[in-house]
Amino acid sequence: MSGVFQPANESQISDFIRDSAKSNNPIEVVGYNTKAIGRYIQCSQTLDLSKIKGIVEYMPEELYIKVCANTSMLEVMDLLKSKKQMLGFEPVDYGYLYYGKSNYGSVGGAIGCNLSGSRRFKAGALRDHLLGFRAVNGSGEIIKSGGTVVKNVTGYDLSKLVAGSYGTLSVLSEVVLKVLPEPEYSETFIIYNLDSLQAINAFSKVMKTSLEISGACYFPKNNINFFRLNDLDNTHSVLALRVEGPKKSVIERVSSLQSIFKEMKKTTILELYQSKLFWKIASNLECFSNSPNVVAKISLAPTDANSFVKQFCDDSIIGINNKYFIDWAGGLVWIEIDNLDPSYLIIEKIKKFCTQSNAHMTIVKSNMTYRSTGSFLTSASDDLKSLTSRIKKSFDPKSILNPGKMYAGI
C-alpha cells in the first residue's frame, strides 16, 4: 500500500493502522500539515486526518469541550469566544512562522507538539489542559484515557504522554480540552529601553508580587519594528506585562506596576484592544514571519535567560546578532539563527548550553537538510533514549507511526 489515506472516522483509522502494522508499512501522520516541526521523515503512506473533525460536545458550565481530534483550532476558539470562554494555554498561530499568514492548524496538531502561548507560565502548558482522549495505537487498537473532569487519577495519565509526542505513539481521534472563562478586561504595562539583564530583573520583581501577571515578555530593539500599534513606540526595546481580570482590579494593578517601576524613564499602558492585539502578535511569532532561517525555542530557568541571550543572541563584542525575544517571564527564549552557518555550529553550542544548565531546546523551523540529518531536540541521555524507545514500542510495537520523527531510530 502507498499513497494518502483520508479516513472519515475512528474505525477507519483503526482498520488502516491495523493493516499497516500487519504489513510493516510505516505511516506519516498529518493533521492539516501546517507545522513542519520534527525530523523529516519519508513514509510510503500518509494518514491525512483532516476529515476527523467536528465539535462533539461543548459544556460551558462544566468547563470542557470535546472535539474530533483534527477540528480546526480556530473553529474551537471562535465557538468558545461566543460563550466568553477560551483555551487557557493560549494557542499559538504557527501560520506566520511557516507561511507568513495566519493558520492555527488543527487541535490535534497543536496537541502533538504541545504548543503553548504566552500564558503558559501562569495557566500551564497545553498538556495541562488535555483532560482525556480517544486514540488508535500502532497496532490499530482503539484506546482511551482520562475523561471530562479536571480531577482524575484513575490509571496513568496518558494525556500528558500523548501531548508533545509528535504523533509517534498513537493517532488521536477525539480529545477533551479544559476551557476557562475569558478575563473580563485586560491591559498591558510597557517599559521601554531595558536591556536583557534589566528585563530579567524586572520579571523577577513582578513575579515576587501578588499582581498575578498573565503575560510577561521582552522584545529587544532589533526585533520590535514589526509591531504596528498606535500606542506602541516600535523603536525601542519593549518589556510587556499583561494584567487581566475585572476592570477595576486591572486598573489598580496596573497602577501598582507604575509605582513599582516609577524610576523607569519611559513607560506606557496598552488598553484592552491594543493589549489583546499586542499579545496576539507576540504569541503568534509574527516577528519571525516567513523566516528563511532556523527558529528555535529554549525553555530554561529564568535566571539563565540573560546568560543565554549574551552568549547566543546579542553580543556586540563577539559580533553575534541573532533576533530573539523572551517570553514566560524569563522562562522561554525564542531565537532565529542565521542559516549562513552551514555547520550549524551555533546549534551545537546551544545544545551544550542546554545540557549544562538543564534547559531544553526545540527547533521549530529549519531547512530540509537539517530536518533530515540533525536533531531538533536538545539531546536525551542514553538512559532516557532507551526508555523513550521502550515507551514508543509499548504503543507502537512495529514502529510504524511517524518513525524517526522525534529521534532517529525511534
Added chain:
Amino acid sequence: MTLQMPQADELVLNNKENIILDLKKISSNVLFENEEITPYETDGLTAYKQKPIAVVLPETTDEVSKVLSYCFNNNVKVVPRGAGTGLSGGALPLQDCILVGLGKFNKILETDFENRCVVAQPGVTNLAITNAVQHEGFYYAPDPSSQIACSIGGNIAENSGGVHSLKYGTTTNNVLGVEMVLMDGTVLRIGGKNLDSEGYDLLGLITGSEGLLGVITEVTVKILKKPQSVRAVLIGFDTIEDSGNCVADIISKGIVPAGMEIMDRPLIKATDDYAKAGYPRDVESLLIVELDGTESEVDILIEKVLEISKANKASYHRASASDEERLRFWKGRKAAFPALGVISPDYICMDGSIPRNKLADVLGEIYKMSKKYGLGVANCFHAGDGNLHPLIMYDSNNPKELKKAEEFGADILKYCVKVGGVLTGEHGVGIEKRDLMCEMFNDNDIQQQLRLKKAFDDKNLLNPGKVYPILHRCAEEGRIHIHKGKTKFPDLPRF
C-alpha cells in the same frame, strides 16, 4: 472484599535471611524485626495489613538505586512508601516485598525565589514546603487535607489535590522536575527549573502513577505568591439541586473561585457539632465559596457570588468580614474526618469525580443506597472540580459491616462512572479500586497501560498488584473475570 494479591514468590520467601543480610551491606537502615516493621504494615487504608520481608530506609539516591538494582537482579518485589497517609492502599506491603520508605529523604534542598521553585527530597511534607517559603510571601498551591503529614513524593505518586484545584490545579500542574530511580536501578532526571522538557512528558506520566513506574528521590515544585486578599462566602440551600445550580451559575458567569465546597446535611450536623463552626442547621446543603486575588477584585467577586446565590434560592448567606471569620467557615469542613470519627466508630472515605451538574442526581442515588445497605453516609464535594467524597460509616466490630461498606462504596463509584465521572479524583486506585478499573476501561485500555508499565518495569517488580486487576482481563461487558483455580494463595488478612 476478598482481595487477591500477586502470588508470593516462594524462592524469595525461603531466601529471606540472605536478602536481609545483602540489603544490610547496601544500607545501614534495614528493619526486619516484627515490632520494627509493624508501623509499616498498613497505610491510610487501615482495613488491610501486611508485613513485608523488611523495610529499608535509604538516605541517598545512590542507596535507592543499589537497593532497587539488587531487588531487580534477585526478583524481589519493592513497594515504595512516603508518609503512609494514602487512602487507597498504594503503600500496602506485600508478603514477599521490600518496603522502601522515603522517610529519611526529609530535606529541603533549595528555595529559589528568583525561579519561583523549591527543590526538595521526596519525604518532606507538603506543608513543610509552604513553611520554607512563606517568609517571602510564597506558598505551594496543592493543599491536601493531610498536608501536615503526607510527603511531597507521595503527592506526586498520587497526583494529590486539595480544595484549590479548580484555580491552581493538582500536583501535576505544579511539579517542574523529578529525579527518579527505575526498578533496575537506573537514575533519571526529568525537568528541573524550566517549564518544558525533552521528549515524551515523563513528568506528567510519573505524576499519579502510584509508585508503579519509579521511585521518586528528588522533586522540584513551583511556588506561587500568596494572593493579596482571600475571602469566603457561606451559602445555605433548601435543596441539593439549588446548590448545584448555584455552582454552575458561578462558573458560567466567568468566575473561577479559589475553592468551592459543598457539604450535605449529615455532614453539616456532624462538623458543626464537632467544630462549632456556626453553620446554619436548617439547610440541606451548605456551600463555601472562597475567592482570592487583589482586594478590589475579591470584593467585586464576593458581591457577584452573593447575587448569584440569591438568584438560586439561597436560604442563608454570609460573606466573611475578617480572616478569622473566613477560617471559621472552613473550620467545620476541615474537621470532617475527626467529626465523623465521633459519630461513627469507623468510616471509609470514597473519592469519585463527577460532572458538576450531576451532583443532585448522584447524591440522591447515594441516599437510596444508604437505605439499602443500612449504613449512614455523609458527603463533601469539591464542587469546583467535581470531586465527591462520600464518607460511609460502619462498625468494624461487626465483621459484616466492612464488607457492606465496601460494596456500598463500589456501587457509588460505579454510579459516578455511569454519569460520566471517574473512579478516583485524587486518592488513587491502589488496591481499593483496582478491581473496579474495568468499569471505566476496556481490555484495550488496560493492556495499553500494562504495556507502558513494562516499559519501565519489565519484570513487574515495582508495587505489583496495585492499580491494575491481576490475573484477569476485562471481559467484553466490563466485568471482571476471575480465573478459577488461581486463588489458592492466601487472601490478605483482614481486620
